[in-house]
Amino acid sequence: MVKLKTFSLLKFIFQNAAWNWIAVCLGIFLGGAGGLEAVLQNAAAQNYAPFSAAEVQELAQSRPVQVPEGDYFMDDFESSSPSWLEFEKDCTAELTLRMRQQGEAFSGKGYEYLQVVCRSEGSKIYLAYPIPPKKVNAALSVQTVLSSNRSGIELLGRVVLPYTVDPVSGKAFCLYVSNRSATTAIRSWQKLTLQNVEREMMSEVRRIQRERKDIQFDLREAYLDHVVLNVYSGMVTVDVFVDRLEVSGSAAGTAFRPLSVPAPSSSGARNVSQENMRDFPPVTHEEAPAPELAKTAALPLPDEAAQTPAVQTPAVQTPAVQTPAASDGRVVQESAGSGASQKHQVALLNGVVLIDEKPIFVRAIRYSGEKLEFLANLGFNTVWLPEFPTYEMEAEARLQNIWFICPMPLKWDQAGDYEEALLKSGKLRNRSLDRVIAWDLGIPPGFNDIQQMAPEFREMTALALVRRHLEKIRKISEDVLPRRPSLCFPHKEFAEYSDFCDILVLDRSPMNSTHNFVDYGLWMRQMNNLAVNRQLIFAKIPSQFSPILKAQWRQIALGIRNSSHDRALDPEEPGVVPDALPFEQIRLMAFNALIAGSRGLFFDSTSRLDAPDEETVFRRKALSLVNLEFLVLEQWISRGSSFTTIASDHDNVAGGILATPYVRLMIPMYIEEDGQYVNGPGAERQVKFMVRGMPDTYGCWNYSLSGLSPIRTIRRVGGVEIELEELPLLSTVVMTQNMKIISSITQRILLYAPLLAQRMLELAEMRLEKYLRSYGADRLQGNDAMWFERAKNYLQAAEKALQTKEYADAFMLAQRAMRPICFLEKRAWKERGKNFPSPNFQPAGVAFRSQKLHEKWRNAIQEFEPGPNLFTSGNFEEPVRFKADGWINFRLYPEKPGIVVRANIRQEAAHTGNFGIEMGVLTNNKKRGPVILDSAPLTIRSPKVYVGPPGTVYQVDVWLNIPKKLRNTVDGVKVTDTNSGDVLAERIMQTDGWQKISFQRIVCSDQPVAVQISITGFGIAYLDDVSIRPLRETPAMERSE
Structure with missing residues (x-):
């Protein structure tokens, strides 16, 4: 009876919207356990007046929500004010009731009750919960818990694109995203x-x-600015109870700075309901059409222009326009829209670099003072500058269709406003910077760099410092500086840097190191997977031997010349200290990076490419040929993504597949063991691949300079079998069903075929000449003379084919001419290094071109004997002295979830004596542990000791025991010293008991030397008996005794 009277009273009260809240609460209180059910039944029968827009805005602004600091947001609905708003709908529906209640919640006691009455057919009724803006990335996730009287309630999120204009509303474009997660119960x-x-x-x-x-x-x-529920479930009344909303995986978007445009005059349906949504900043859009992006012309080198006809594609030339100068010296571009300093639009979309909506595969070269026309003729489309381009360079870049990547003239610890600092510096005077496609942040500062900064920055990490630097750059007005993607070179914390940097450049080279090409490709793919937001990955490709390596070689040559062994040895002679890397290694590394997911290549060059010396001529011809090969396929590789790796029936042959719209490119490569030191012949016959996932309608064509020729395929269980009759160092197989693509690729091949054949022939000629000088004509006897004669025959045949314009034959024969030379070099290198524990034992043993120096140095130090160990506690027998003597252990992951790092002095780790060091990196959850670590979790560094003056030879010995192969790493335990760096590091994955790791180096500076032992994967390694001993020449009297 009490309940009936109560609901009769409520029926009257409900007609007055001002009493809604009191009535509902009163009904629940008087109704006891059945109060909630009664309120729902009664509410369904009533026609409530909807909340006004003013009421909705007032409630949205006054709602108490929990906003913890960092990348996590949560509302447990324990407060009293409701948060969900009526947002967008395509039918007649009303949000008639919403309130916070206490009861049988999912967690805690509170939840929010929503009731929606639908009176017509439709597809969506959106209720939205405003949240602090969260940057969209792959880790961003939303989770909520709800209950309803209808199934099919779907969870969505509203994403705002602040730089995309909605042509209808004139504001930022919004879209809804969903995983199709909906209620089923x-x-x-x-x-x-x-x-x-x-x-x-x-x-x-x-x-x-x-x-x-x-x-x-x-x-x-x-x-992401709203969490959305689609509660449409037909012409019914829907009751929804929501509890515990969580948003995680992205930093709060506090620095969104979209531009503004006037709203268009056209009217129409809006993208979202404007009445019940929060305002967000307006956007800008470049209305003026941008000039078409033309492909960079591939021209012959300046010194060969008379011999080879120029093959050039038409390029759009943008004439320079005289523009008035501002009072501060900046160039003010005249434009109907936004500041013309951003004449070209640069965007990153789906892993593709777009310039004026056209994809580009970045082929950048470090600038050393060459003319831009010269670099464009080599096939580069981007120049990597050390500072802002000059006005003259910008004008030339427009003519040559060259783009720039350059740094900011701002320090990491720059104080004050960046925009004001830029204007005061005068760096913007007479510059438009419209040809810049990315801002180079460089290498993040190290610990020592940070300690030299202002006091307020010394407690910051490098990650926080780079984030601060980038956020301040993004706040610079677009009228002052074009908004461009950011680019940095992190050496660790790739996932963290990918959260706010747009492009990551991987600066790691396998050349002349224990890190082979297979490991390099695997490491590239893993680093690509670590990127949280699937950022673009660029690869840095060296064209010269490492500066550390050349410093070791030069010091060795000086030591030999200063002794009585060979006074005629010249350290500046290329035959003694070579500069240019072999062409095959540059080519393999570039294509390896491509199939591993790199969307751009940075070719590093520490000297001018227009120099006349033989080393530079060889280097620029090699870079030109690699660029031409990429230029033929640029239209497809610029859009492609790494699809999968693929094996063959030959141990040394593997490759990868790039997936692009309507076509797949398979790039098989001959990757020989120890190819990072000296590459072998690099050719196989009758190579078979099993390609999985290829559509039935696709055909296969083999790439050659005569065009694309069909390949016979056989469909078998597990995929399609493809057989190549002959595989040179690398090849390309095109898989598609679109004959227009086949025709387009064929036309591009025929366009560049003369230059490709010419370059390959020139490289073969220089390769034969270099081998003859390095090895010596007097040694060409027996089989060696036969192999060299075969190379000469192939070279002569290639010259004849080029003269008759048989470019495909000339290209293939020139490659065959280099194979005997590669075979002879590989065999000689292995023979000379067989008596050493590893190629890295001596610095001159890591390349064939340094074998002449290696042989002389080996003869010079064969009478040397090791001196005393400079580490007084290298046997770790006195744990108390371990730290006192300067031994340090660096733990880069001390608090990373799921990783346990330990370094202990233990008896079980002893090789000799009583104690040794146990190094361990373990995971307490194998299923959720990281796939690969981007840097060493634990490094043991010895005290720094003075070995001797420059030219002193020393030997490092380390005893290691790695019982089980280390997991999730390509480096294993890495042993090196501060004098020779990672390029000459020893890498050990597993040992058979205790193993001695030794290497000899030569001091290159007056700095002290420390030994570093790093464990880079999961597992345990034992370390003991670390020594560093100077080598001294035994006196003649002692030798005779």
Whole structure:
């Protein structure tokens, strides 16, 4: 009876919206356990007045939510004010009731109750929860718990694209993303999740692009600002109970700085309901059409222009326009839209670099003072500058269709406003910077660099310092500085840097090291996977031997010349201290980086490419040929993504597949053992591949300079078998069903075939000449003379084929001419190094071109004997002296979840005596541990000791015991010293009991030397008896005794 009277009273009260809150609470209180059910039944029968827009805005601004610091947001719905808003709908529906209640919640006691009455057919009724803006990335996720009287309630998120204009509303374009996570049960709590918001955003953008051509998407600084529920379930009343909302995986978007445009005059349906949504900043859009991006012309080198006809594609030339100068000296470009300092639009979309909406595969070269026309003729489309380009360089770049990557003239610890500092520096005077496509942040500062900064920065980490630096750069007005992607060179914490840097450059070379090409490709793929936001990965490709390596060689040559062994030895002679890397290794590394997921290449050059010396001529011809090969396929590799790796029936042959729209490119390569030191012949016959996942309608074509020729395929269980009759060092197989693509690739091959054949022939000629000088004509006897004669015959045949314009034959014969030379070099290198524990034992033993020096040095020091150990506690027998003497252990992951790092002096780790060091990196959850670590979790560093003046030879000995192969690493235990660095490091994955690791080096400076032992993967290694001993020449009297 009490309940009936109560609800009669409530029926009257409900007609007055001002009493809604009191009535509901009173009904629940008087109704006891059945109060909630009664309120729901009664509410369904009533026609409540909807909340006004003013009420909604007032409630949204006053809602108490929990906003913890960092990348995590959570509301447990324990407060009293409701948060969900009526947002967007395509049917007649009303949010008639919303309130916070206490009761049988999923967690805690509170939840939010929402009731929606639908009176017509439709597909969506969106209720939204405003959250602090969260940057969209692959780690961003949303989770909530809800219960409802209807199934099919779906969780979505609203993503704002602040730099994409909605042609209808004139504001930032918004879209909804979803994992199709919806309720399946009725009246029971159920978790709904929205994961990988970035992937869903990309998918939705592609869908919209197919339907609407009037939207120019720019995904920079996209952020999630609303969690949305689609509660449409037909013409019914829907009751929803929401509890515990969590958003994690992205830093709060506090630095969004979109530009502004006037709203267009056209009217129409808006993208989202404007009445019930929070304002977000307006956007800008470049309305003026940008000049078409033309491919860089591949021209012959300046010194060969008379011999080879120029093959050139038409390039759009943008004439320089005289523009008035501002009072501060900046060039003020005249434009109808935004400042013309951003004449070209640069965007990153789906792992592709877009310039004016056209994809580009970046082939950059470090600038050393050459003319831009010269670099463009070598096939480079981007120049990597040490500072802002000059006005003259910008004008020339427009003519040559060259782009720039350059750093900011700002220090890491720059104080004050960056924009003001730039204007005061005068660096912007007479510069438009419209040809810049990325800002180079450089290598993050190290610990010593940070300690030299102002006091307020000394407690900051390098990661925090770079993030601060980049955020301040992004705050610079676009009228002053074009908004461009950021680019940095991290050596560790790749995942963390990928959260805010747009492009990561991987600076690691396998050349002349214990890190082989197979490990390099695996490491590149793993670093690519570590990128949280699937950032673009560029690879740095060296064209010269490492400066550390050349310093060792030069010091060895000086030592030999200063002694009585060979006074005629010249350290500046290329035959003694070579400069240019072999062409095959540059080519292999570039294509290895491509199939590992790199979307751009930075070719490093520490000296001018237009110098006339033989080493530089060889280097620029090699770089020109590699660029030409990429230029032929640029249209497809610029859009492609690494699809999979693929093995063959030959041990030394493997490759990868790039997936692009409508075509797949398979790039098989001959990767020989120890090829990072000296590459062998690099050729196989009758090579078979099993390709999985290739559509039935696809055909296969083999790439050659005569065009694309069909390859016979056999479909077998598990895939399609492809057989290549002959595989040179590397090849390309095109898989597609689109004959237009086949025709387009063939046309590009025929366009560049003369230059490709000419370059390969020139490289073969120089290769034969260099071998003859290095090895010596007097040694060419017996089989060696036969092999060299065969190379000469192939070379002569290639010259004849080029004269008759048989470019495919000339290209192949020139490659065959180099194979006997590669065979002879590999055999001689192995023969000379067989008496050493590893190629890295002596610095001159890591390349064939340094074998002349290696032989002389080996003869010079064969009478040397080791002196005393400079480490007084290298046997670790006195644990108390370990730290006192200066031994240090660096732990880079001391608090990383799932990783346990330990370094202990233990009796079980002893090789001799009583104690040794146990180094361990373990995971307490093998299923959730990291796949690979981007840097060594633990490093043991010895005290720094003075070995001797420059020219002193010394030997390092380390005893290691690695019982089980280390997991999730390509480096194992890395042993090196501060004098020779990683390029000459020894890498050991597993040992058979205790093993002695030794290497000899020569002092190159007056700095003290320390030995470093790092464990880079999961497992345990034991370390003992570390020594560093100077080598001294035994006196003649002692030798005679």
